[in-house]
Amino acid sequence: MDMKKSSTINNQYTYGFHKPEKSSFKTPLGINEKVVEAIFSYKNEPLWMREFRLKALKIFKQKKMPSFGPDLSELNFDKLCFYNSPSNNKFRKWSDVPKDILDTYNKIGVPEAEKKFLAGVEAQYDSEVIYSNLKNHWEKLGVIFTDMDTAVKKYPELVKEYLGTLVSVDDNKFSALNSAVWSGGSFIYVPKGVSVPIPLQAYFRINAKAVGQFERTIIVAEEGSFVHYIEGCSAPIYTNDSLHAAVVEVFVKKGARVRYTSIQNWSGSVYNLVTKRMLIEENGIGEWVDGNLGSKVNMKYPAMILKGKGARGELLSLAYAGKNQYQDTGGKAIHLAPNTTSTLISKSVSKNGGRASYRGLVKIAKGAKGSSSHVRCDALLLDDKSRSDTYPVNDVQEQDVILGHEASVSKVGEQQLFYLMSRGLDEIQATSLIVNGFIEPIVKELPLEYAVELNRLINLSMEGAIA
Amino acid sequence: MKNIIIKKNENLVLPVIWRGKKKEISYNIKLAGVGSSLTFLMLLLGKKEDKVKIQVNVDHQNIETKSKIIVKGIVDDSASIDFNGLVKIEKGSKGSNAWLSANLLLLSDSAKGRAVPALEILENDVKAGHATTIGKINDAELFYLMSRGLSKAKATDLIVQGFLNGFLNYEK
Numbered sequence: 001m002d003m004k005k006s007s008t009i010n011n012q013y014t015y016g017f018h019k020p021e022k023s024s025f026k027t028p029l030g031i032n033e034k035v036v037e038a039i040f041s042y043k044n045e046p047l048w049m050r051e052f053r054l055k056a057l058k059i060f061k062q063k064k065m066p067s068f069g070p071d072l073s074e075l076n077f078d079k080l081c082f083y084n085s086p087s088n089n090k091f092r093k094w095s096d097v098p099k100d101i102l103d104t105y106n107k108i109g110v111p112e113a114e115k116k117f118l119a120g121v122e123a124q125y126d127s128e129v130i131y132s133n134l135k136n137h138w139e140k141l142g143v144i145f146t147d148m149d150t151a152v153k154k155y156p157e158l159v160k161e162y163l164g165t166l167v168s169v170d171d172n173k174f175s176a177l178n179s180a181v182w183s184g185g186s187f188i189y190v191p192k193g194v195s196v197p198i199p200l201q202a203y204f205r206i207n208a209k210a211v212g213q214f215e216r217t218i219i220v221a222e223e224g225s226f227v228h229y230i231e232g233c234s235a236p237i238y239t240n241d242s243l244h245a246a247v248v249e250v251f252v253k254k255g256a257r258v259r260y261t262s263i264q265n266w267s268g269s270v271y272n273l274v275t276k277r278m279l280i281e282e283n284g285i286g287e288w289v290d291g292n293l294g295s296k297v298n299m300k301y302p303a304m305i306l307k308g309k310g311a312r313g314e315l316l317s318l319a320y321a322g323k324n325q326y327q328d329t330g331g332k333a334i335h336l337a338p339n340t341t342s343t344l345i346s347k348s349v350s351k352n353g354g355r356a357s358y359r360g361l362v363k364i365a366k367g368a369k370g371s372s373s374h375v376r377c378d379a380l381l382l383d384d385k386s387r388s389d390t391y392p393v394n395d396v397q398e399q400d401v402i403l404g405h406e407a408s409v410s411k412v413g414e415q416q417l418f419y420l421m422s423r424g425l426d427e428i429q430a431t432s433l434i435v436n437g438f439i440e441p442i443v444k445e446l447p448l449e450y451a452v453e454l455n456r457l458i459n460l461s462m463e464g465a466i467a
Numbered sequence: 468m469k470n471i472i473i474k475k476n477e478n479l480v481l482p483v484i485w486r487g488k489k490k491e492i493s494y495n496i497k498l499a500g501v502g503s504s505l506t507f508l509m510l511l512l513g514k515k516e517d518k519v520k521i522q523v524n525v526d527h528q529n530i531e532t533k534s535k536i537i538v539k540g541i542v543d544d545s546a547s548i549d550f551n552g553l554v555k556i557e558k559g560s561k562g563s564n565a566w567l568s569a570n571l572l573l574l575s576d577s578a579k580g581r582a583v584p585a586l587e588i589l590e591n592d593v594k595a596g597h598a599t600t601i602g603k604i605n606d607a608e609l610f611y612l613m614s615r616g617l618s619k620a621k622a623t624d625l626i627v628q629g630f631l632n633g634f635l636n637y638e639k
Binding site: 149160199376381383384386387388389392393394395396397398399400401402403404405406407408409410411 | 490521542558559561571574575576577578579580582583584585586587588590591592593594595597598599600601602604621
């Protein structure tokens with residue numbers, strides 16, 4: 001990370017650049033049967049997928065917008081492009097990737113990271129995955145890491161077995177929309193007993209203006225396996241709004257463990273409305289590490305369904321709401337079996353008029369004896385223009401459980417500030433230090449390069465925060 | 468729906484006890500005056516088929532307002548308690564404090580508890596917090612008392628009393 005350069009940048013969003021728009025195929029603005037048919041035929045998909053898409057479109061039209069959280073009335077489906085393919089090809093070597101696109105990923109540092117510490121990488125540019133590669137070693141062990149479009153063609157039976165089974169098409173308006181126009185996303189399959197100790201990473205980039213990105217991701221971790229998946233997201237700064245509506249379904253089989261790390265750093269013109277869910281079977285462990293830094297409006301509540309005995313779910317959620325940002329984030333834990341445990345930890349920071357809300361659900365069903373859940377959410381308000389909300393639902397239908405929930409909202413403590421300033425730090429440095437300390441429990445779980453980036457971001461935004 | 472407005476420097480202590488009769492309880496309380504404060508103590512005792520839905524809204528509309536909401540519920544038999552609290556601190560209500568806690572003790576296998584302690588904070592010069600617990604009597608506590616010769620029923624009584632005692636000795 002080039003610290004010298006970054007400390008002099010006024011604009012704190014360093015991924016706001018954009019490349020000339022290129023499309024080899026693009027649907028007209030708006031969404032209707034024609035658009036869905038066009039995507040289907042351009043992609044040359046099997047017939048069952050046409051049915052899946054068209055049915056979803058019908059449901060999308062019938063479904064109402066969410067009745068809670070941020071106002072989405074400015075989101076105009078008629079002004080969005082639902083499919084924009086930058087290239088006809090998918091590549092397995094960075095040297096083959098078209099120059100503009102390669103340039104973008106170089107700036108973000110993806111090829112560099114792949115060499116150093118990743119087992120596989122996938123890069124999605126607008127609607128299509130442009131690059132994907134899994135190191136040979138893992139391929140030989142039977143691990144599948146490919147884009148979803150390829151998976152539909154290459155492993156149709158496997159895809160059919162899981163697609164839409166955890167997040168049904170009619171779950172909500174945006175899961176229906178995603179099902180109708182989905183494109184790209186990752187498909188990961190880890191065979192029984194295989195452990196992939198170094199992470200697989202996907203990088204999602206929106207480049208074109210007013211475009212929607214609708215990736216669809218499925219992760220299947222068979223018995224006793226382990227995989228860590230990381231996704232990062234960014235986009236240019238435009239005045240027209242973009243939409244990102246992903247659906248992610250993660251299946252954690254008996255004794256398996258999946259860690260899903262997501263860092264969304266979309267620009268301030270993106271609506272991020274995603275549905276993410278994990279199904280965790282007997283003695284499995286499912287973990288969400290969820291960083292929400294960017295976007296204009298964000299609605300994201302990763303869910304853990306603890307279906308098997310002794311299953312464990314963990315959520316670490318971080319939200320950062322700056323000017324004109326509304327982070328409506330949180331998580332869900334649904335305990336369906338005995339001796340299941342969940343921990344949900346959320347930290348949010350609001351400043352410059354930003355609004356951060358924690359929206360959570362813990363439900364312990366009848367019969368989930370011996371289960372326990374712990375929820376902790378803390379919020380930091382950095383000025384008197386910002387706002388923080390907590391909406392936790394705790395629903396217990398079984399006696400033999402322990403459920404604890406605690407939350408606090410505070411400002412930066414004057415004593416803490418005074419102490420640090422008496423040691424020679426100025427107010428900005430002191431505040432940065434306190435904020436970094438506040439989010440530390442989550443940052444320490446992030447991969448190193450993201451942790452560095454996050455600290456840099458917090459420091460930078462502090463400079464503008466205190467006049 | 469009960470509407471209450473608390474005026475300047477007024478300190479309201481509001482105890483509410485539910486013993487299974489009402490199906491719905493709701494309060495709308497506004498801390499309207501400078502320095503007004505509220506202590507809301509809610510004791511819920513549910514038995515048999517008792518069912519209640521509770522909504523408590525507290526709105527801090529002025530500077531240096533304080534609210535403390537403490538809800539303790541004992542849920543026995545097939546009773547069910549659904550508590551919804553919403554504490555809002557309006558912009559400009561500097562120096563305000565809010566505390567919202569809900570503890571539900573489930574005494575029977577078919578008892579149910581739901582608690583939604585929500586906060587909306589629009590001012591940063593405040594302290595606000597909430598806490599919830601829902602669950603059964605701690606096995607370790609029960610075991611300790613029974614190892615001292617108390618019957619299970621007696622031990623349970625004692626623990627329930629302790630659970631409620633904390634409520635009576637609330638801090639001002």
